[in-house]
Amino acid sequence: MKKWLSFLMVAMLALVLAACTANKEAGKEPEKPAENTSTDEGKEEGKKDEDVAIEKTLLMNNGEEPTSFDPSIGFNAVSWSALNNIMEGLTRLDKDHRAVEATAEKIDVSDDGLTYTFTIRDGAKWSNGDPVVAGDFVFAWKHMLNPETASPAAFLAYFIEGAEAYNNGEGSADDIAIEAKDEKTFVVKLTSPNEAFLNIITNPSFFPINEKVASADPNWHTEAATFVGNGPFKLSAWSHDVSFEFEKNEHYWDADAVQLDKVHWAMVNDDTTAYQMYQANELDVTSVPSEIADQMKDSKELRIDDQAGLYFYRFNTSMEPFTNKKIRQAFAYAVDQEEIVNFVTKNGEKPAHGFVTYGFIGPDGKEFRETVGDLVSYNPEKAKQLLEEGMKEEGYAELPKVTLSYSTSETHQNIAIALQSKFKEVLGVDAALQNVESGVFLSEQKEFKYQMSRSSFLHDYADPVNALESFITGSSMNRTTWSNAEYDKLIADIKNETDENKRWELLKQADKLLMDEMPVFPLYFYNSTSLEKEGVSGILRHPVGYVDLKYADKN
Amino acid sequence: MAIYIVKRFFMMIATILIIATLTFFLMHSIPGSPFDEERTSNPTIQANLEKFYKLDQPTHVQYAHYLKSIATFDFGPSIKKPNESVNKLLARGFPISFELGMVTILVAVISGITLGTFAALRHNGIIDYAAMAFAVVGISVPNFVLATVLIQQVAVNWNLLPPATWSSPLHMILPTLALATGPTAIIARLTRSSMLEVLTQDYMKMARAKGLSPMRIVLRHALRNALMPIVTIMGTMLAGILTGTFVIEKIFAIPGMGKYFVESINNRDYPVIMGSTVFYSAFLVFMLFLVDIVYGFLDPRIKLHRKEGDA
Numbered sequence: 001m002k003k004w005l006s007f008l009m010v011a012m013l014a015l016v017l018a019a020c021t022a023n024k025e026a027g028k029e030p031e032k033p034a035e036n037t038s039t040d041e042g043k044e045e046g047k048k049d050e051d052v053a054i055e056k057t058l059l060m061n062n063g064e065e066p067t068s069f070d071p072s073i074g075f076n077a078v079s080w081s082a083l084n085n086i087m088e089g090l091t092r093l094d095k096d097h098r099a100v101e102a103t104a105e106k107i108d109v110s111d112d113g114l115t116y117t118f119t120i121r122d123g124a125k126w127s128n129g130d131p132v133v134a135g136d137f138v139f140a141w142k143h144m145l146n147p148e149t150a151s152p153a154a155f156l157a158y159f160i161e162g163a164e165a166y167n168n169g170e171g172s173a174d175d176i177a178i179e180a181k182d183e184k185t186f187v188v189k190l191t192s193p194n195e196a197f198l199n200i201i202t203n204p205s206f207f208p209i210n211e212k213v214a215s216a217d218p219n220w221h222t223e224a225a226t227f228v229g230n231g232p233f234k235l236s237a238w239s240h241d242v243s244f245e246f247e248k249n250e251h252y253w254d255a256d257a258v259q260l261d262k263v264h265w266a267m268v269n270d271d272t273t274a275y276q277m278y279q280a281n282e283l284d285v286t287s288v289p290s291e292i293a294d295q296m297k298d299s300k301e302l303r304i305d306d307q308a309g310l311y312f313y314r315f316n317t318s319m320e321p322f323t324n325k326k327i328r329q330a331f332a333y334a335v336d337q338e339e340i341v342n343f344v345t346k347n348g349e350k351p352a353h354g355f356v357t358y359g360f361i362g363p364d365g366k367e368f369r370e371t372v373g374d375l376v377s378y379n380p381e382k383a384k385q386l387l388e389e390g391m392k393e394e395g396y397a398e399l400p401k402v403t404l405s406y407s408t409s410e411t412h413q414n415i416a417i418a419l420q421s422k423f424k425e426v427l428g429v430d431a432a433l434q435n436v437e438s439g440v441f442l443s444e445q446k447e448f449k450y451q452m453s454r455s456s457f458l459h460d461y462a463d464p465v466n467a468l469e470s471f472i473t474g475s476s477m478n479r480t481t482w483s484n485a486e487y488d489k490l491i492a493d494i495k496n497e498t499d500e501n502k503r504w505e506l507l508k509q510a511d512k513l514l515m516d517e518m519p520v521f522p523l524y525f526y527n528s529t530s531l532e533k534e535g536v537s538g539i540l541r542h543p544v545g546y547v548d549l550k551y552a553d554k555n
Numbered sequence: 556m557a558i559y560i561v562k563r564f565f566m567m568i569a570t571i572l573i574i575a576t577l578t579f580f581l582m583h584s585i586p587g588s589p590f591d592e593e594r595t596s597n598p599t600i601q602a603n604l605e606k607f608y609k610l611d612q613p614t615h616v617q618y619a620h621y622l623k624s625i626a627t628f629d630f631g632p633s634i635k636k637p638n639e640s641v642n643k644l645l646a647r648g649f650p651i652s653f654e655l656g657m658v659t660i661l662v663a664v665i666s667g668i669t670l671g672t673f674a675a676l677r678h679n680g681i682i683d684y685a686a687m688a689f690a691v692v693g694i695s696v697p698n699f700v701l702a703t704v705l706i707q708q709v710a711v712n713w714n715l716l717p718p719a720t721w722s723s724p725l726h727m728i729l730p731t732l733a734l735a736t737g738p739t740a741i742i743a744r745l746t747r748s749s750m751l752e753v754l755t756q757d758y759m760k761m762a763r764a765k766g767l768s769p770m771r772i773v774l775r776h777a778l779r780n781a782l783m784p785i786v787t788i789m790g791t792m793l794a795g796i797l798t799g800t801f802v803i804e805k806i807f808a809i810p811g812m813g814k815y816f817v818e819s820i821n822n823r824d825y826p827v828i829m830g831s832t833v834f835y836s837a838f839l840v841f842m843l844f845l846v847d848i849v850y851g852f853l854d855p856r857i858k859l860h861r862k863e864g865d866a
Contacts, residue, residue: 065636067635067638069638070638147606150600150604150607151600151603152604155599155600164599167600168602219638222638222639240810241648242720242810243720268808269814270808272806273806273807276706276711276719277718277720280710280711280714280717280718282717282718282719282720439585439586439588439821439822439823440585440586442587442592442593443586443588444586446591455593460594476597476598
């Protein structure tokens with residue numbers, strides 16, 4: 001028996017030793033970036049006065065591992081925050097959120113608004129020194145549209161002639177109207193004129209891919225060593241699930257404008273932990289944990305940026321009582337948007353009184369939201385009256401049972417409770433609440449199983465029509481069963497209208513019609529709040545778009 | 556012994572197969588798909604994605620494909636991270652979870668048994684009360700609360716240790732403390748109660764009568780017998796801690812595999828659900844097997860292969 005016991009002891013010891021050696025090995029690899037974060041950071045502060053030419057390293061947090069650095073696949077914020085800085089498209093958003101020339105130095109549009117001719121800059125180079133050529137764009141865009149790539153972004157390119165047919169397997173790649181006229185000239189033909197086109201192609205899914213590199217190695221985008229980009233920074237290190245790092249790209253055409261030497265991105269998925277790292281100077285920028293949003297309200301380090309998108313509720317217009325327009329309106333007028341923003345979400349959002357968000361400037365130079373004005377706002381008298389009229393129209397003695405559904409989250413729940421109490425207070429309606437797991441919620445909402453359910457919308461590109469087109473008949477974003485021929489025609493007209501003034505009028509009409517028919521009612525427009533250490537400057541955050549560090553600086 | 560191991564091995568395979576099959580059908584019976592997002596992609600894109608992941612095929616074909624992937628231990632690409640195979644995710648996450656888990660277990664076992672033994676030997680004394688007070692607190696304070704408090708105090712306020720991430724041995728201290736407190740408390744309580752029971756046995760009197768040293772009595776005669784219940788819980792505890800813990804890994808931004816269990820289900824990331832479940836169940840079944848073997852070493856009265864005499 002003694003033997004067995006000693007065997008056990010030895011086995012235990014072996015395990016301990018194994019664990020210890022594992023420590024050292026595992027510790028080694030990610031240690032390098034960590035030195036940049038904690039130790040170097042500490043030294044940097046001490047040395048600052050004596051050492052002038054110090055490396056500027058910005059410490060950012062990406063939350064989690066980017067989905068993919070293949071620009072056709074990484075179609076979400078965690079990929080864009082990197083892609084937008086290590087690659088660059090034909091256009092890029094400037095400080096005023098307008099799409100301006102980037103890799104392209106000249107853009108010609110034909111008179112009918114259909115053909116775009118881009119001239120690529122002579123200085124545009126890949127991080128391996130290759131010149132960026134028109135063929136790289138053709139290659140990348142066809143890669144995105146190839147059905148086998150299964151790119152979630154492909155629908156954005158359906159404005160291009162032949163793109164949709166190729167993507168759904170009916171057409172061929174050769175029929176897409178994109179062409180490299182010569183090394184530096186790239187020509188695109190659209191199906192209909194589109195004011196937003198230059199804005200749409202700022203999305204990373206329209207970035208070029210170095211054809212030579214990608215043909216030689218299809219997995220070029222999976223590791224830092226093989227990644228080739230053309231942005232202000234180059235990907236210098238990527239330790240999966242741990243961190244990644246940028247270095248200034250000396251081949252970038254506008255390298256002089258880039259201030260930072262390095263950017264280190266951690267992947268900390270917990271808001272509170274990220275905030276604690278920010279307090280410990282291990283991050284320069286972080287998001288605001290919702291628990292302390294209220295305390296941070298007056299902090300000098302807080303910055304609030306508009307985000308094009310909104311939080312709203314959908315009615316199911318095929319389910320009683322919301323088949324009736326007046327009853328829908330009654331519920332919408334019973335909602336106090338200001339109260340929700342000030343007392344429930346408390347994150348400095350703007351209340352929403354229409355469906356189109358702030359930040360869209362018309363040809364008249366005025367803000368869309370302001371010229372249209374408030375289309376729906378808290379009005380208890382009107383709500384009561386509308387409910388009465390609606391019930392009379394439908395012949396209800398008693399209102400059918402109403403259930404509000406939302407997906408599991410504390411914010412959604414708090415908002416639902418606020419709505420519930422408002423419906424009780426204003427309309428005398430006892431609405432039931434239903435909390436559903438997110439995955440189930442989204443799939444059942446699409447199957448029209450909920451009477452009234454929470455929803456949100458974030459713009460894919462910066463044009464009001466992007467939000468409004470969600471509600472045309474049969475759209476996968478509609479999810480209300482609402483169908484209105486007049487509205488469908490308005491959206492179709494908007495998409496074909498080349499006169500900017502007329503188009504803007506049609507957009508206003510569509511917003512008004514939507515808020516009159518009320519298949520949905522808006523609550524608030526999104527914003528993004530972040531904390532930035534003193535000395536950090538120049539980070540661009542666009543209402544529609546991606547964090548841009550090209551002009552960022554840290555002193 | 557050999558026959559027993561072979562028998563157990565086949566039972567293990569059968570158990571894993573049953574778990575895998577149940578997981579597959581449960582997983583496909585939950586409403587929702589990996590592509591259900593707030594921004595709904597249009598039907599063409601959805602179709603392309605489903606084709607890419609072979610989700611357009613009938614369930615029995617998918618099931619056959621799934622069994623094949625278990626047999627070859629190749630679960631294909633993750634849906635949420637298309638560039639990476641599930642194998643790669645597990646191969647990257649598991650060593651880190653294992654490392655943290657191993658250190659945690661060592662801390663918990665050593666400190667838990669020590670605390671429990673001293674508490675039992677000084678029954679109703681100050682040490683006993685102190686140890687049990689610690690155990691009650693350790694069991695009742697959830698580790699995520701402890702983790703947040705530790706980060707705030709030790710890392711932010713006192714600036715002694717790095718708050719989070721996983722890059723040096725120093726980064727391991729706080730997560731280990733947060734993770735080990737619960738198991739330490741459980742082990743301490745178990746050790747104490749089972750020691751108290753053993754100490755009243757007749758053979759303890761016998762040992763004392765023989766004139767053995769107290770040290771020897773405690774270690775050789777009392778503790779060894781008192782360890783049985785601890786070995787019993789060690790199997791599940793090891794499997795649970797070594798394969799990563801979602802909350803602690805998330806709070807400390809540790810790139811282990813704990814997150815895959817929870818996130819894959821939220822995202823309906825089928826290949827990752829399958830991969831992580833099969834991996835975890837295989838690991839758990841193996842740990843339980845180890846526990847049974849250890850029983851035999853600790854207590855010769857437990858026979859692993861009952862019919863040894865007949866064979």
